[in-house]
Each structure stands twice: as structure tokens, then as C-alpha cells.
Amino acid sequence: MQGKVAAIVGPGEFAVKQYEVPEPAAGALVLKVRRANVCGSDIHHFHFHSPALREAALGHEFIGEVVSLGAGVTHDNAGMPVHVGDRIVPVYYVTCRRCEHCLRGEFSMCTNALREWSKNPDVAPHFFGGFGTHYYVNEDQHFYKVPDELDDRIVAGANCGLAQMLFALDRTRLSAGSTIVIQGAGGLGLYAAAVAKERGARVIIIEGVPDRIALAKRFGADEVVDMAVHTTMEGRVARLQKLTGGIGPDIVLEVTGVSAAFPESLVLARVGGEVVSVGNLNVGEGFEVSLSPGIITRKNLRLYGVLRYDPWYLHRALEFLKRTRDRFPFESLTMQAYRFEDLGDAIRDGESRSVARASIVF
Ligand SMILES: [Zn+2]
Ligand SMILES: [Zn+2]
Known part of the structure; x- marks a missing residue:
């Protein structure tokens, strides 16, 4: 099966690239992306403002659905069983648990946080960004199953904002x-x-x-x-x-x-x-x-x-949405929906701040 992923190819330029969707290694999983938002930091990466990210995959704020599970992946990081078809939100960066910061319990500052995200998608397993049909969750990334009562629209912003x-x-x-x-x-x-x-x-x-x-x-x-x-x-x-x-x-x-x-x-x-x-x-x-x-x-x-967050805060974000979804209009954050083919428009509108969050629906 082939999939597509957007990659930055120069300052302010992206290309949609196509690759064979890989089988996940032990401890990893492959998602089909359901919905992805354009975050302010995507715009910065797009314009090469971030020294760590150059010709890298684009997009990190999203919700996906499990397509295949690598050997040994049976539960999410909150201990909930996971199966093919479950909706998942991954922490978009790596927590290596081996670097000087992880050793100090400073997981949000992991030295290797952007190890996967910053890769050029020409390198296997290709699907490092949220702006793609698929996404590869590395074994060092936390992920959580999304509760049934939470709609994609209100969950897409959970793993970043x-x-x-x-x-x-x-x-x-x-x-x-x-x-x-x-x-x-x-x-x-x-x-x-x-x-x-x-x-x-x-x-x-x-x-x-x-x-x-x-x-x-x-x-x-x-x-x-x-x-x-x-x-x-x-x-x-x-x-x-x-x-x-x-x-x-x-x-x-x-x-x-x-x-x-x-x-x-x-x-x-x-x-x-x-x-x-x-x-x-x-x-x-x-x-x-x-x-x-x-x-x-x-x-x-x-x-x-404050850059990033300790990975289990993504679980707290899901719990927060469960508690407060009737109190605050989270769905209105991502009202402006775009097709993947119109990613350029979504980035432009996100950049002009004409919408709170431009959101790509797959
Ligand atoms: Zn973000
Ligand atoms: Zn680390």
C-alpha cells in the first residue's frame, strides 16, 4: 500500500511525497491520519525558523487510527488495550529515557525529542509528520487511545496545544x-x-x-x-x-x-x-x-x-476534554476544514491568523 506525506523541501516550500507504507517494527505502530491541524510551529518550521528542522516532514498536531501494530504492542501508555481500528493520539516527539535530561526526569526536554520528526521523509519509515495519509509511531513515542465520546474535531489539538x-x-x-x-x-x-x-x-x-x-x-x-x-x-x-x-x-x-x-x-x-x-x-x-x-x-x-510537555500530559489532555467538552466549544477551534490536496491553503490561512486552527481532514 502506498501513502503520502508532506515534506518541507525549502524555506516556505513543501512537496507531497509518496512511499510504500511500512510494516511497524517491534514496539512501533502505523496509523492512518484522520485529522491534522496547522499549528503555529508548523509555520515556523515551514519558513526554516527552527534550526532543528529543515528538509523534514511537516505537521505534528493530529489524531490517527491504528492500521497495524508492531510485535509487543498491546496497550497504550495508560494501560488501555489497543487494536487495529482504534483512534490514537501520539505524543509527537520521542522520550528516549536515556539522555541527560530524561535521567533528570525532564522528559519534556529530552535531547532526542525531535530524532524522528526532523528526518527527511526519504528515509524509512518515511511517515514522520502529521500532514500525511499515514504516520509511524516510533517505539519511544507515548500514545493514548482516544475515548469514544471525544469527536476527532476536538481531539486533533490535544497532542500539542x-x-x-x-x-x-x-x-x-x-x-x-x-x-x-x-x-x-x-x-x-x-x-x-x-x-x-x-x-x-x-x-x-x-x-x-x-x-x-x-x-x-x-x-x-x-x-x-x-x-x-x-x-x-x-x-x-x-x-x-x-x-x-x-x-x-x-x-x-x-x-x-x-x-x-x-x-x-x-x-x-x-x-x-x-x-x-x-x-x-x-x-x-x-x-x-x-x-x-x-x-x-x-x-x-x-x-x-516552556517548550513541549511531559508525555503523560497528553493523557491528562484527553481527561480534560472528557470533563469539559460540554463547557467549552473545542470543536470551534478547528471549524475551518481543508482537504489534504489543499494543504497549501490551510498553511496560508493558518499563517494569516484568519482561523484559530486550520484543520486537514483525511
Ligand atoms: Zn504545535
Ligand atoms: Zn531523552
Whole structure:
């Protein structure tokens, strides 16, 4: 059987390549992809912003269905039995359990995390990306069976955005009664709003796109600071001060991917507050900002950078969706559906931020 997978072939260029679908090795499994979302980091990889990923497969946020199981694969990483035909979400990176970070229990930082994903699909077993008809789950990747009650539309974002937001907010002291400001109401920001809301926090979102503002409210935002109204940082700081009784928010979460949002998050946070940097991924020229480090000292800020998540957070993401699917409109995150043949359009629309998550349906 032949399958197809999209690969980056140059900065801002992809090609759909065709290969024989392999039989899984012992401990591995092969999935048929059901639905895949265009995530912000796919756009960065596409444009060669990420040093680790060049001529690599594209796509990582998806849900698949088991086509074949390698020897010894009988259960998922939560101990649930798996069979051909079951819907599965894999953690999109490897947890090797052998590197210096895994030895320290820092599984989200595994040195070998991108070992498979970063490969050129010309190398067997070819199917390293979510934008393909098939996907090969390596034996070092965690995966979980998807509960029957969860629709593909709401699960497709679990293995990146939702799992990462659950993990990122667990780094902080967020609790019932905390005030969190979320910079940006794209996929990550909306997931974060739902997670913070479920934990009893007060949620304030900074966003300028009207459709996203409307979604932010449906995902639990108590207040929205509209960037079309509050167009300067000074204006937004003043608005936030007013909304928080002159103190400022306990936590500021940056999920915009815009460099200028980071120095602003330092200004927005209250004295003794916490700042979480997730959206800004790129390093180097074109991504630099100026700031006075003294603000961190003077305000006694705690900073967290969060890339990826510990793999079992994907299981927590599924549990979170089971608990809250009637409370938040997760399906509306991926309303814009595209055929695999129209992947170029999906990437373009994802990049223009005209949709929260462009979603490819196979
Ligand atoms: Zn992602
Ligand atoms: Zn490792």
C-alpha cells in the first residue's frame, strides 16, 4: 500500500511525497491520519525558523487510527488495550529515557525529542509528520487511545496545544482566585483560558482580532483587552491595572509568537508575579527586542520558558476534554476544514491568523 506525506523541501516550500507504507517494527505502530491541524510551529518550521528542522516532514498536531501494530504492542501508555481500528493520539516527539535530561526526569526536554520528526521523509519509515495519509509511531513515542465520546474535531489539538497548556500552567502557582492574563487568543490561548477557568482563576485575554475575541469569551475569558481599542502597551498596562485593582495580574502567559509581547508581559505582571513564555520560539536576528533586565529584579518576577510537555500530559489532555467538552466549544477551534490536496491553503490561512486552527481532514 502506498501513502503520502508532506515534506518541507525549502524555506516556505513543501512537496507531497509518496512511499510504500511500512510494516511497524517491534514496539512501533502505523496509523492512518484522520485529522491534522496547522499549528503555529508548523509555520515556523515551514519558513526554516527552527534550526532543528529543515528538509523534514511537516505537521505534528493530529489524531490517527491504528492500521497495524508492531510485535509487543498491546496497550497504550495508560494501560488501555489497543487494536487495529482504534483512534490514537501520539505524543509527537520521542522520550528516549536515556539522555541527560530524561535521567533528570525532564522528559519534556529530552535531547532526542525531535530524532524522528526532523528526518527527511526519504528515509524509512518515511511517515514522520502529521500532514500525511499515514504516520509511524516510533517505539519511544507515548500514545493514548482516544475515548469514544471525544469527536476527532476536538481531539486533533490535544497532542500539542492542549497538553502543552496543561503542562505550562502546572509550572506556575495558578490556583482558584488567581488572575491570569493571556496574550493572544489563538489555539494555545483559548486552551489556556479553558484550563485556567476550570481551575477557578480569573481570565483576562489580550487580543485584537474580532473573531478571536468572540471565541475568547466562549472559552471562559472574564475580560478581554481589545488591542484595537488599547493600541499601545501603555494603554494596555493602564487597562490591566484598572481591571486588577492597581496591582496587576498574578500570571502573564505569552502565546502570541510575537517578540514584542515578551517585554510587555514583564511590564504587565504584578510585583512578585509569574511570566510564562511559550509562543515565542525563534532565536536570533529578526526576533530580538530591547528590555531592561532590572524590571525582573525590581518586580521579583518568576520566569518560565516552556517548550513541549511531559508525555503523560497528553493523557491528562484527553481527561480534560472528557470533563469539559460540554463547557467549552473545542470543536470551534478547528471549524475551518481543508482537504489534504489543499494543504497549501490551510498553511496560508493558518499563517494569516484568519482561523484559530486550520484543520486537514483525511
Ligand atoms: Zn504545535
Ligand atoms: Zn531523552
